[in-house]
Amino acid sequence: MENMCKEDLMELIQSTNFTVIELGLYLDTHPNCPCGLSAYEDHSRTLKRAVDIYERKFGPLTIYGVDSDTDWTWVETPWPWQKGCD
Amino acid sequence: METNCDNTQFDESEVVEASGELQAESCSSCGNGWSDDIRSGMWNDNGGRGGRGRGMRPCGDRPCGSRPGGVRPGSDRPCDDRPCGNRPGGVRPGSRPGGMRPCGPGNGRPCGGRPGMRPGMRPGMRPYGNGPRSTELGDGADLHSEWNCKSRVINTSDGRSMVMGCEGQTMSGCHMNDPMERLGDAFPPVMAFVPWQQWGDLYEPDCGLKQGTIFKDLNYIFCGTRC
Numbered sequence: 001m002e003n004m005c006k007e008d009l010m011e012l013i014q015s016t017n018f019t020v021i022e023l024g025l026y027l028d029t030h031p032n033c034p035c036g037l038s039a040y041e042d043h044s045r046t047l048k049r050a051v052d053i054y055e056r057k058f059g060p061l062t063i064y065g066v067d068s069d070t071d072w073t074w075v076e077t078p079w080p081w082q083k084g085c086d
Numbered sequence: 087m088e089t090n091c092d093n094t095q096f097d098e099s100e101v102v103e104a105s106g107e108l109q110a111e112s113c114s115s116c117g118n119g120w121s122d123d124i125r126s127g128m129w130n131d132n133g134g135r136g137g138r139g140r141g142m143r144p145c146g147d148r149p150c151g152s153r154p155g156g157v158r159p160g161s162d163r164p165c166d167d168r169p170c171g172n173r174p175g176g177v178r179p180g181s182r183p184g185g186m187r188p189c190g191p192g193n194g195r196p197c198g199g200r201p202g203m204r205p206g207m208r209p210g211m212r213p214y215g216n217g218p219r220s221t222e223l224g225d226g227a228d229l230h231s232e233w234n235c236k237s238r239v240i241n242t243s244d245g246r247s248m249v250m251g252c253e254g255q256t257m258s259g260c261h262m263n264d265p266m267e268r269l270g271d272a273f274p275p276v277m278a279f280v281p282w283q284q285w286g287d288l289y290e291p292d293c294g295l296k297q298g299t300i301f302k303d304l305n306y307i308f309c310g311t312r313c
Contacts, residue, residue, distance in 0.1 A: 012292075014295060015290075015291035015292040015294065015295040016291045018294060018295045018300070019291040019294055019295075022300045022301070023300070026283070029283070033285055
């Protein structure tokens with residue numbers, strides 16, 4: 001995962017995020033399902049790791065990922081209308 | 087004006103009330119009668135078609151005007167001022183219970199007088215309106231104020247809306263005495279039993295994102311979108 005390019009990492013984040021949401025919906029109706037809980041834990045952990053790597057290498061994905069220790073990194077990466085999402 | 091299977095023309099004078107039931111003369115062509123359903127296209131308030139509700143006996147079965155006051159609720163016409171027992175034997179199966187007359191001008195109760203869901207309406211069905219009839223309607227139209235009381239709009243599975251039961255507007259036979267029957271196999275009345283989802287195989291995240299679900303058990307081919 002560390003060696004993935006920006007596009008591949010973004011695809012991983014998007015698909016894993018979708019999986020986490022799906023599992024969350026399943027767990028809404030099956031809150032005690034051990035398989036669901038286990039899968040949620042796995043994919044949620046993968047998502048967090050992928051987001052951490054992406055934001056560390058390519059900039060924040062959300063406002064909550066801004067590294068504000070030295071400067072405001074939120075505006076350093078391209079905006080969506082600058083093809084920043086491509 | 088006679089009732090007719092082909093053109094479903096009716097005259098108000100032929101529609102009589104009997105103990106809270108709307109009746110019409112039988113069809114002059116086939117004699118099947120009960121064309122009031124064709125006229126109204128309404129369902130009863132008991133939760134669907136048919137059923138024998140309160141006060142279903144025709145006047146001929148009992149002394150006319152035996153209802154206290156001789157006037158049924160919402161009616162401005164007592165039972166006594168019309169011919170009684172004009173339908174021998176006449177309790178029809180599946181007739182409407184008392185007080186089920188179509189709403190509208192001259193019918194004793196205002197249109198759209200019961201906003202929201204009516205008893206017997208299914209989720210997704212819309213209430214009767216009381217405006218002009220049409221076959222064109224977009225989602226979100228205010229049926230109560232714009233549509234005829236005898237019309238009903240049904241949302242089809244492909245997102246379109248159909249207007250049903252528009253006072254014989256498109257009906258052509260006595261057997262079509264209920265607008266829902268004209269939908270045939272497309273909208274059979276059902277009771278739905280949905281199994282509880284069980285844990286099963288999952289797609290990989292990238293495949294799940296493309297399929298729209300990560301659960302293999304839920305990945306159906308939905309006609310109308312992918313067929």
